[in-house]
Each structure stands twice: as structure tokens, then as C-alpha cells.
Amino acid sequence: MNVMEHLLSHIKNYYTLSDEAQQALFDCFTKVTAFKNELLITEGSICRELYFLEQGALRGFYNVDGKEITHWFGFENDFVTSFHSFITGKPAVENIQLIENSTLWSISKNALTALFNQYHEVERLVRIVYERYYIRLEERYVNAQFKTAKELYENLLKQSPHILERVPLGYVASYLGISQETLSRIRGRL
Amino acid sequence: MNVMEHLLSHIKNYYTLSDEAQQALFDCFTKVTAFKNELLITEGSICRELYFLEQGALRGFYNVDGKEITHWFGFENDFVTSFHSFITGKPAVENIQLIENSTLWSISKNALTALFNQYHEVERLVRIVYERYYIRLEERYVNAQFKTAKELYENLLKQSPHILERVPLGYVASYLGISQETLSRIRGRL
DNA sequence: TTTAATTTTTGACAAAGATCAAAAACAAAA
DNA sequence: TTTTGTTTTTGATCTTTGTCAAAAATTAAA
Structure with a gap:
């Protein structure tokens, strides 16, 4: 192609x-x-x-x-x-x-x-x-509003695993609105 | 009109x-x-x-x-x-x-x-x-991502005071992604 | 008005997550 | 390989915010 x-x-x-x-x-x-x-x-x-x-x-x-x-x-x-x-x-x-x-x-x-x-x-x-694009953004927004850090991570892992494979953790943490340390700890105890 | x-x-x-x-x-x-x-x-x-x-x-x-x-x-x-x-x-x-x-x-x-x-x-x-509508939503999203509860409230007070005048606090709290009690405390000490 | 219902505030405590600092793991280059 | 730089993890502590319960204030209804 x-x-x-x-x-x-x-x-x-x-x-x-x-x-x-x-x-x-x-x-x-x-x-x-x-x-x-x-x-x-x-x-x-x-x-x-x-x-x-x-x-x-x-x-x-x-x-x-x-x-x-x-x-x-x-x-x-x-x-x-x-x-x-x-x-x-x-x-x-x-x-x-x-x-x-x-x-x-x-x-x-x-x-x-x-x-x-x-x-x-x-x-x-x-x-x-x-x-x-509007409804995609809306979905992300609502999601971020009421989920815990752990739920956000699990969600990402399920919905967009490619992000975690291709992007440094520091970026991902900030994307999820949590600190890098918290993200690292969540990953540790899963 | x-x-x-x-x-x-x-x-x-x-x-x-x-x-x-x-x-x-x-x-x-x-x-x-x-x-x-x-x-x-x-x-x-x-x-x-x-x-x-x-x-x-x-x-x-x-x-x-x-x-x-x-x-x-x-x-x-x-x-x-x-x-x-x-x-x-x-x-x-x-x-x-x-x-x-x-x-x-x-x-x-x-x-x-x-x-x-x-x-x-x-x-x-x-x-x-x-x-x-897309960029309006984007603005709100980014705002919510890195602001503290207090900053979100002050922002709302400045940008959209009509919301606070016309909407029950419980709704506003949830809109800001914080608990009603926290919102009430923020208002108290301003 | 008085009563009832709803909304908002306050207090005490628990939990989630942030921050700072250092160690470990990993990757890239010499 | 060793060295160097970067990314990730771990530990200890501090802050912010949430939760539950009750009191106060406000609003609506009788």
C-alpha cells in the first residue's frame, strides 16, 4: 500500500x-x-x-x-x-x-x-x-474525573497498552495526572 | 428581540x-x-x-x-x-x-x-x-489535570461566577472533581 | 409562623497521593 | 566490557483531600 x-x-x-x-x-x-x-x-x-x-x-x-x-x-x-x-x-x-x-x-x-x-x-x-475527537476527549475527561490512580492505570493498560510500551513512564504519569513515583508503585503491586 | x-x-x-x-x-x-x-x-x-x-x-x-x-x-x-x-x-x-x-x-x-x-x-x-466546543473542553481538561482543589474553585469563581450563583454546591463540587466537604472548607477560608 | 426537608458547614479521623532523597536498573556510548 | 547518563523504583515523611457523622443554616411547605 x-x-x-x-x-x-x-x-x-x-x-x-x-x-x-x-x-x-x-x-x-x-x-x-x-x-x-x-x-x-x-x-x-x-x-x-x-x-x-x-x-x-x-x-x-x-x-x-x-x-x-x-x-x-x-x-x-x-x-x-x-x-x-x-x-x-x-x-x-x-x-x-x-x-x-x-x-x-x-x-x-x-x-x-x-x-x-x-x-x-x-x-x-x-x-x-x-x-x-470531541467524544473521545469527553470520555477521557469523565474518566479522569472520578477514577483513582490505580483504576486509571489499569484502564490504560487495558485500553491502550501500546502507550505503556512506547512511552517513558514519566510522561505516562503526567498524562494520567499522577506522580511518577505513584505510578511506579501501582505497577509494582499488580 | x-x-x-x-x-x-x-x-x-x-x-x-x-x-x-x-x-x-x-x-x-x-x-x-x-x-x-x-x-x-x-x-x-x-x-x-x-x-x-x-x-x-x-x-x-x-x-x-x-x-x-x-x-x-x-x-x-x-x-x-x-x-x-x-x-x-x-x-x-x-x-x-x-x-x-x-x-x-x-x-x-x-x-x-x-x-x-x-x-x-x-x-x-x-x-x-x-x-x-472542542477547544473549550480541552481547556477544562488540562485545567483539571494539574490544579489543586483550591485553584479550581478560585478559577471557577473568576471565570464563571454565574455557576456558583445558580447551582447547588454539591453539583459544583462534583463538577470540580472534589468532595462537597472540601469545597465547603475552601470557601470558608477565603 | 411553626414544622419539615434540604443544603451547607464543621469536626475527627483515615486514606491516597505528593514530595524529597537515594538506590537500583537499564541503556547507550566509549 | 567499563563508564556515563537516563529512567525507574523504593523508603520515609508530609499534605491534601476523602469519609462519616452530626450540627447549623437555609429553604420550602403546612
């Missing part, structure tokens, strides 16, 4: 585009390679690109009182960006950093906006992507 | 529709009145309606181990529904309950889908609403 097919077959999980719109969409994407620990997006800068992560892993994090708070991870087939900055056009408040060497596809906000005007169906696709 | 103008002027905060699309959209809305403590949506049932809250207040909550976990509030000019159920068509896992007697406007998912097909611009409007 070539790269175009890869991206397009994933998009079909959301909505099936006409051949013409598919082609137009694909023409707007540029390949990007980025390396472990590199920052894809830095707080303070305006993020005008949406990325599709073909291969690799990365994280979004905030700097709060000198500490890094990881709040999400991205893996294969995720759309990633600093949504706040991308949507509002304001400077990003978060950083996005590579956890592994990765291959991404990038589309600019301008190009995407132009596509919306040309192809209703592309806007529909994006509307559906937002719907799904 | 009559009711149609109220709804439409609010929608303009997101995207300005043509007169024709405005009219078509408005024709799909039905007025709903609901009373304090009533359940607008009950877990287990499928929610096929999206509501615009014209006047009043309500909350979304989950039942977990016999406890009610409030995870959001809705006030004037909010679009509300069980998004998970509305989007996926699966049974709702949450309940939506009136906190005050309220006036809402309801549109069915079928009607909205039909409008999407007829008017690209309506789908654009909804895409933009989702964008905004």
Missing part, C-alpha cells in the same frame, strides 16, 4: 470522499519527517498546520511552574496539531514533541480552508473528525 | 448564514419547556435531539457506584445534548437534568442531517461549533 492509499484508507473510517476530492485533498499534503525529542510545535508560535501521523509517536505538553504536563499522545493515524492555536490563530500554549522518529503529512490551514470552499464533502469529513 | 432573532443572533457568533439557510434552519427547531429537576435525557435511551438553551440551567451527570458525577453545566445560549449518543446513535451513558425551569429549542438529528445536504453553510456552522 502506498502512502496516498494509507492516508486515504484511514480517512475512509470517517467519511468516503469522491475521487476528485480525494485527489485534491491529497495534493495539499506535504511529507514531513521529524526526529525523536524534536519539537514539532513550540508554545508561543502560531500553528497553521494540521498533521496526519503516518508512523511514529509524539506528545503534547504544557509547561506549568517549570514542570511539563503531558496531556495527550499521538500515534499512527492520528490527526495532530495544537488545536487551540490552529483553530483560533492565536499563539500555541502547548508544545508538541516527538517521542519517536516519525513520518507525518502536513496540510496548511489556508489550503484546508480553500478545500472547504471547493468541496462540501471535505468540510463534512472534517466535521465528522471533530465529532469523533 | 423575538425568539428567532435570539437564536440566530447567537449563531452569528459562530458563522453568518444566508437568509435562506437561516430560515430553513429555524423552521427545523421546536420549542421545548422543561421544569426544574426533570430529566431531559436519561441514560440508556438514544438521544436524537440537539438543544439550544434559550433560558435556564441544566447539568449533565453520570451515575457511578450509586453516586452522581456532574461533568458539565449548560446555561443560556449553550448547545446541549448527550453528544456521545447524538453523534454515535448509541444509548446515552449520561443524564441531563434541569437545574432551573428552562426554555429550549430542539432540532432532530435527521432534520440537521437533511440541512447539511441542502446547505453546505449549515454544515460549516456546525463544524465551527464543534471546533469551539
Whole structure:
């Protein structure tokens, strides 16, 4: 399967585009390679690109009182960006950093906006992507609200074991909203 | 200002529709009145309606181990529904309950889908609403992740004092992810 | 009003998790 | 291999918040 097919077959999980719109969409994407620990997006800068992560892993994090708070991870087939900055056009408040060497596809906000005007169906696709991302975030939020540290870990182990396999524990702890020591202890007595 | 103008002027905060699309959209809305403590949506049932809250207040909550976990509030000019159920068509896992007697406007998912097909611009409007709702949720999520109970309360007091004025403390505590007693103590020593 | 019901606050104690510091384990490079 | 750097674990202690129970305050109803 070539790269175009890869991206397009994933998009079909959301909505099936006409051949013409598919082609137009694909023409707007540029390949990007980025390396472990590199920052894809830095707080303070305006993020005008949406990325599709073909291969690799990365994280979004905030700097709060000198500490890094990881709040999400991205893996294969995720759309990633600093949504706040991308949507509002304001400077990003978060950083996005590579956890592994990765291959991404990038589309600019301008190009995407132009596509919306040309192809209703592309806007529909994006509307559906937002719907799904919204409920995914909602789920995580509610989960975090009333679960204990142990339950959060067990949940993660069950739902997204790949995260634990590919991501340093320190990041995972902060992602779960607990200290690294607590996470380590939970792992110890399971 | 009559009711149609109220709804439409609010929608303009997101995207300005043509007169024709405005009219078509408005024709799909039905007025709903609901009373304090009533359940607008009950877990287990499928929610096929999206509501615009014209006047009043309500909350979304989950039942977990016999406890009610409030995870959001809705006030004037909010679009509300069980998004998970509305989007996926699966049974709702949450309940939506009136906190005050309220006036809402309801549109069915079928009607909205039909409008999407007829008017690209309506789908654009909804895409933009989702964008905004997504980043609003993201903000709340990150906030909850690294703030202490006291900071969360002070934040709420500053950002959304209306919540504290209109909502019983027990609901607010659960919304902040802390116990009612802790919230009461925080308020005491400020 | 007086009574009843509900909501909020207070107190005492328990538990979960955070923090600081150091040791151990692991990985990468020389 | 040894050395060096990084990540993870362990131990001791401190804080924050939760829980249970009862009192006080507030609101609604009779």
C-alpha cells in the first residue's frame, strides 16, 4: 500500500470522499519527517498546520511552574496539531514533541480552508473528525474525573497498552495526572 | 428581540448564514419547556435531539457506584445534548437534568442531517461549533489535570461566577472533581 | 409562623497521593 | 566490557483531600 492509499484508507473510517476530492485533498499534503525529542510545535508560535501521523509517536505538553504536563499522545493515524492555536490563530500554549522518529503529512490551514470552499464533502469529513475527537476527549475527561490512580492505570493498560510500551513512564504519569513515583508503585503491586 | 432573532443572533457568533439557510434552519427547531429537576435525557435511551438553551440551567451527570458525577453545566445560549449518543446513535451513558425551569429549542438529528445536504453553510456552522466546543473542553481538561482543589474553585469563581450563583454546591463540587466537604472548607477560608 | 426537608458547614479521623532523597536498573556510548 | 547518563523504583515523611457523622443554616411547605 502506498502512502496516498494509507492516508486515504484511514480517512475512509470517517467519511468516503469522491475521487476528485480525494485527489485534491491529497495534493495539499506535504511529507514531513521529524526526529525523536524534536519539537514539532513550540508554545508561543502560531500553528497553521494540521498533521496526519503516518508512523511514529509524539506528545503534547504544557509547561506549568517549570514542570511539563503531558496531556495527550499521538500515534499512527492520528490527526495532530495544537488545536487551540490552529483553530483560533492565536499563539500555541502547548508544545508538541516527538517521542519517536516519525513520518507525518502536513496540510496548511489556508489550503484546508480553500478545500472547504471547493468541496462540501471535505468540510463534512472534517466535521465528522471533530465529532469523533470531541467524544473521545469527553470520555477521557469523565474518566479522569472520578477514577483513582490505580483504576486509571489499569484502564490504560487495558485500553491502550501500546502507550505503556512506547512511552517513558514519566510522561505516562503526567498524562494520567499522577506522580511518577505513584505510578511506579501501582505497577509494582499488580 | 423575538425568539428567532435570539437564536440566530447567537449563531452569528459562530458563522453568518444566508437568509435562506437561516430560515430553513429555524423552521427545523421546536420549542421545548422543561421544569426544574426533570430529566431531559436519561441514560440508556438514544438521544436524537440537539438543544439550544434559550433560558435556564441544566447539568449533565453520570451515575457511578450509586453516586452522581456532574461533568458539565449548560446555561443560556449553550448547545446541549448527550453528544456521545447524538453523534454515535448509541444509548446515552449520561443524564441531563434541569437545574432551573428552562426554555429550549430542539432540532432532530435527521432534520440537521437533511440541512447539511441542502446547505453546505449549515454544515460549516456546525463544524465551527464543534471546533469551539472542542477547544473549550480541552481547556477544562488540562485545567483539571494539574490544579489543586483550591485553584479550581478560585478559577471557577473568576471565570464563571454565574455557576456558583445558580447551582447547588454539591453539583459544583462534583463538577470540580472534589468532595462537597472540601469545597465547603475552601470557601470558608477565603 | 411553626414544622419539615434540604443544603451547607464543621469536626475527627483515615486514606491516597505528593514530595524529597537515594538506590537500583537499564541503556547507550566509549 | 567499563563508564556515563537516563529512567525507574523504593523508603520515609508530609499534605491534601476523602469519609462519616452530626450540627447549623437555609429553604420550602403546612
